[in-house]
Amino acid sequence: MASADLRQELDCSICLNIYTDPVTLRCGHNFCRVCIDRVLDTQEGSGVYTCPECRAECQERPALIRNIPLCNIVGRFLSTQPDQEETDIFCTYCIHSPVPAAKSCLMCEASLCDNHLRVHSKSAEHVLSDPSTSLGNRKCFVHKKILVYYCTEDAVCICIYCAAGEHQGHRVEILDEASEKSKKKLKNVLQKLTTKREETEEKIQRLQERRRKDQEKATGVTERVTALFTNIRRQLDDLEKRVLNEISRQEESVSLSVSDLIQKLEIKKGELSRKMRHIEELCNMSDPVTVLQEPDTGDLCDTEDRERHDDQVHGVGDLDVCLIAEKIHTLSDIITGLNTGIYVQEPTDILLDVNTAGNNIHISGDRKTASWSDINQKRPETPERFQYNQVISTRRFSSGRHYWEVEFSKSGSWLVGMCYPSIDRRGGQSVIGGNNKSWCLWWYNNQYSVIHDSKVIRLPDITPCDRVRIYLEYEAGQLSFYSLCDPIRHLHTVTATFTEPLHAAVCVQGGSLMISG
Structure with a gap:
């Protein structure tokens, strides 16, 4: 009964058979x-x-931990059980009803129950073994005698x-001794x-962990790219509004100028019409004295006045396409931000020298x-040491794409660059920034500026x-600066032909900064 209870405890709840290479989940159930x-x-x-047993949930694929004690228990249990093919072996001589065999005789090639075993020959030639159906395999196929030796040279019984x-x-050994060896x-x-197999299991677990991390990384990248394009769409919408507003502003300004000039020309047109009517009246008069007593009419068609109005017509402003194009040029900054936002990598490790x-x-x-x-x-003093309160990185960069990030205290001002x-x-x-061998972003008095060769770009x-x-x-040949507030803003990109390796460089003028890359 105890054996049957133990057998039941060793069954896998999925396949309903005895455990094969049992493993344990976090909830404690084995499969x-x-x-x-x-x-x-x-x-x-x-x-x-x-878990198929208790339905305990977990977000990540659980690691399968090999249950070594249970493996040993299963192994010992199986070793104490007779082979399945031998459990149904019956006595050869009990022909009226099947009686389970107690032993098999290798000489007689027969299985015997307890009763027939008592009257069986006790001769040494009659070798008894556990019940088996493959008794013929235990005899020499040439001499039909029981196999008792093992030839180590020919590797045969x-x-x-x-x-x-x-x-x-030849060198021969008794079968039992050879079997033990x-x-x-x-x-x-x-x-x-x-x-x-354990090493393989560890590799599988590492690969599963790698897959999990890759999935997490892919999720993170997806979120970043989604946020990036959301930000880009917002920037494009803002840019479109600004450009359309600029076009509307210029159109309104030009329209007002043209309307003002039209009004002036309408007044001039009225004056000219009045003069024309007066001249027509003079032309229709028959009294020469009246015609001749009129003031000189030569100034009625003042050429200088006409040229002045012509200049006004040509001087009316047009849409400033260059200004509109300059605003649209902001697209290049958005594209630069797109390139940098999609290029996701780990920040470069920066250590200060x-x-x-x-x-x-x-x-x-x-x-x-x-x-x-403020304490010295x-x-x-060495040739490498800066006179002022700045420092550069131990690492230098002569190729590739890299980024690093800096977090600042609320007080003071700072310069960061390369x-x-x-x-x-x-x-x-x-x-840094005060020469042609460095480029930096400067924060001072709540204002960002970019400096190179002492030239400041606010x-x-x-x-x-x-x-x-x-x-x-x-x-x-590009060095870009970004503000990491929400959303990330591209501040400026400087372009140069780098002729030497570059070091990260920082300068603090009050306060502190911390490098996170």
């Missing part, structure tokens, strides 16, 4: 590895995975006549196979944060943000 894998495969597209005949002089080898092979830091700048232990300090750090390693370390032109006012991204495309 055959193949069975639960098939169930999880069917749940792949549903977005949730459930032989009888005593084979050992004295064709296998004479073979079992030891098989156990070693089994151990190696078990190790390889303390050997280049000025003495009024404090560098954190992880070399990610730079802070203004008293670092040793520079050549040949930048001056002392003197007024050593500050950028349009936007909502202040405490986080910016610096994006480098070395081969394209």
